[in-house]
Amino acid sequence: MTHMTDGLAGLFHLQTPEDLFLKLHHDYRRLQANPADSHAAFDFFVTATHIPEWLERAKRPLTPPSNPRDQALLAICQHVGSGAKHFVLDRHVAVQPTDVGQDTYGSARHGSSIYGVKENLLIRLSSDEAAALGTHQMNAFDLAGKVLDYWSGHLSIPS
DSSP, rough: EEEEEEEEEEEHHHBHHHHHHHHHHHHHHHHHHOOHHHHHHHHHHHHHHHHHHHHHHOOOOOOHHHHHHHHHHHHHHHHHHHTTOOOOOOOOHHHETTTTTEEEOOOOOEEEEESSSEEEEEEOOOOHHHHTTTTEEEEEHHHHHHHHHHHHHHHHHOO
């Protein structure tokens, strides 16, 4: 349900690009709490995708970035937000001591389950994006932090 305020359509309390940035920050905190939460990650990148549109509607059009890194960040948001790319669940087993006091990787157990499993969502990058960001894939939380910093600087809002 939408309502009108001062001639601008908004969704509930989201009326300005700054409001949308606050939602972006909220989605980032959800992802921070659970880096494997695909719902939070998707929400974050879809929200980031719409900030330029909201700037345009507020008569504050975005000048396209000239920096390849920033271009890549916006392109990745667009790709993830439109479903052109997908997340990959990556499981890492943390180093934990075994019952006999040795350090092992990938085999330490607590009861019958693997001890220390940490999951992350990975985003595979295109060759252009990889060149601009210096990696072939990034976990969603780290990438979200870079996007949050970009919009924080562009909108002059502390992240």
